[in-house]
Amino acid sequence: MKALGQVVATLSHVPGVVVAMVVGAVDGLIIETSPLIGVSPGAPDTRKHTAALAAYLYSKVTRASDAARLGTPAFMRLEAERGHIFVVGARDLVLVTIITPDANLGRVRLEMMNAARDKS
Amino acid sequence: MSDPTVAEGWVAAPLTRLKEDARLISGVLLYPTGRAVGQFGFSNAADVMSICALTSAINASARELGRQLDGKPFYEMHHTGSERQVFMARASAGAQEFLFVGVFDRESSLGVVEIYFAEFQKALEQLRPEKQATGKGPSGDFEGELNRSLDALFGPIGKR
Numbered sequence: 001m002k003a004l005g006q007v008v009a010t011l012s013h014v015p016g017v018v019v020a021m022v023v024g025a026v027d028g029l030i031i032e033t034s035p036l037i038g039v040s041p042g043a044p045d046t047r048k049h050t051a052a053l054a055a056y057l058y059s060k061v062t063r064a065s066d067a068a069r070l071g072t073p074a075f076m077r078l079e080a081e082r083g084h085i086f087v088v089g090a091r092d093l094v095l096v097t098i099i100t101p102d103a104n105l106g107r108v109r110l111e112m113m114n115a116a117r118d119k120s
Numbered sequence: 121m122s123d124p125t126v127a128e129g130w131v132a133a134p135l136t137r138l139k140e141d142a143r144l145i146s147g148v149l150l151y152p153t154g155r156a157v158g159q160f161g162f163s164n165a166a167d168v169m170s171i172c173a174l175t176s177a178i179n180a181s182a183r184e185l186g187r188q189l190d191g192k193p194f195y196e197m198h199h200t201g202s203e204r205q206v207f208m209a210r211a212s213a214g215a216q217e218f219l220f221v222g223v224f225d226r227e228s229s230l231g232v233v234e235i236y237f238a239e240f241q242k243a244l245e246q247l248r249p250e251k252q253a254t255g256k257g258p259s260g261d262f263e264g265e266l267n268r269s270l271d272a273l274f275g276p277i278g279k280r
Contacts, residue, residue, distance in 0.1 A: 028231025
């Protein structure tokens with residue numbers, strides 16, 4: 001099983017990943033995070049906000065999926081104007097990445113799914 | 121859930137926003153002396169009175185505990201119960217210090233409460249009156265101060 005630091009390091013080296021974080025699924029607090037990549041110095045650090053809200057959103061998605069009798073969600077992708085947020089659950093953790101629009105989304109998804117499987 | 125009731129009007133909007141954004145069930149903003157400034161989620165003055173007294177005491181104990189264990193006061197606390205969780209933290213507006221205690225359940229999370237509490241703190245700083253109301257320091261009349269603040273929140277005894 002990979003250490004959490006190694007999971008974050010692996011994900012953050014995938015081209016297009018701005019930040020990779022391991023977050024507590026229940027409390028939404030960051031457990032392990034990579035540095036923000038490609039963000040100008042002095043820009044506000046939004047990792048804490050993103051982690052808390054992404055974990056919260058994932059918990060709601062899990063409920064929606066359960067209500068629709070679809071079981072546990074495998075993967076959550078949020079597409080926004082200037083990029084994407086990917087979230088994958090792994091028991092009591094969620095992996096969260098922020099990704100640029102031009103990234104290889106398939107590769108990021110694959111790496112996250114592999115990391116989540118290792119953690120489950 | 122009802123809107124906050126406040127003893128000082130300027131805290132109403134930040135409290136409402138905190139309640140809604142962080143999905144808090146209940147909360148009380150108070151001075152470290154135990155005097156209530158605003159609350160939501162409570163309909164009973166006695167409950168608020170107990171919470172103010174306990175929060176004030178817990179804050180004093182936690183600060184001293186922090187000083188002894190870590191060399192600096194503890195300013196934020198979180199307790200996870202089986203169903204509900206309690207978040208307690210210090211806020212400030214200028215030189216004036218406040219305490220906030222809020223309750224949430226699985227509809228929220230500590231991370232979410234923390235980020236919206238940080239925004240609440242900023243709002244207090246921005247909205248604070250130029251001249252803070254006088255008499256916020258401890259007067260020594262703890263019970264009297266507490267009762268006056270509860271009167272402001274729930275109306276005088278007999279009309280509650």
